[in-house]
Amino acid sequence: MKLILREDVEKLGDSGDIVEVRAGYGRNYLIPQGKAMMATDGALKQLDRIKEQAERRAELTIEAAQEMAERLETTSVTIPVSVGEDERIHGSVTNQDVAEALEQRDVTIDKRKISLDQDIKTLGEYTATVNLIGEIKPQIKVWVVKE
Structure with missing residues (x-):
């Protein structure tokens, strides 16, 4: 049969x-x-x-x-944070913060698809990876600056 x-x-x-x-x-x-x-x-x-x-x-x-990946590769976000002594951040910058900063640039990405390469606890430039589909994983620049 x-x-x-x-x-x-x-x-x-x-x-x-x-x-x-x-x-x-x-x-x-x-x-x-x-x-x-x-x-x-x-x-x-x-x-x-x-x-x-x-x-x-x-x-x-x-x-x-692939179109979204090309758009994200050329995008950088700036996240203003409050700092204390020695330019240390109160708390840390998370993937939620990066998702909100991207949304201000009219790019909607689920926070669960954003992974930070390291913990962000000081001011500076960092890289975040966005897991779109399969091997398509663009990286975006994240600038953490003082408010």
Whole structure:
């Protein structure tokens, strides 16, 4: 019996795979559980269309991420902080502060995607890395200055 898997099934295959299984296993377990559907001509055509649409969407997101990376590479942010003795910052600069500074420049990035290379506890120039998609990880300059 030929089936198209709707979700990943351990020791059988991944979602979208066409698999050959025994009739009882397919009819009594996989199909009633919603884990697979019959591999008819119509279902195979539908699967091809879904895969093509997914590939197009993935290409669009990668292109958008590359454009965003180019924009971020040329961006630097300045974060004013209050300082105490010896030019030490009260507290530290976090990825949240960098995200807010980017938002003031009309660039919206989730703070969880921003990683600082080191703890920022003094004034100066630092580098932050933004994890967009896969290997696309632009770096931005972060200037920490006195208020």
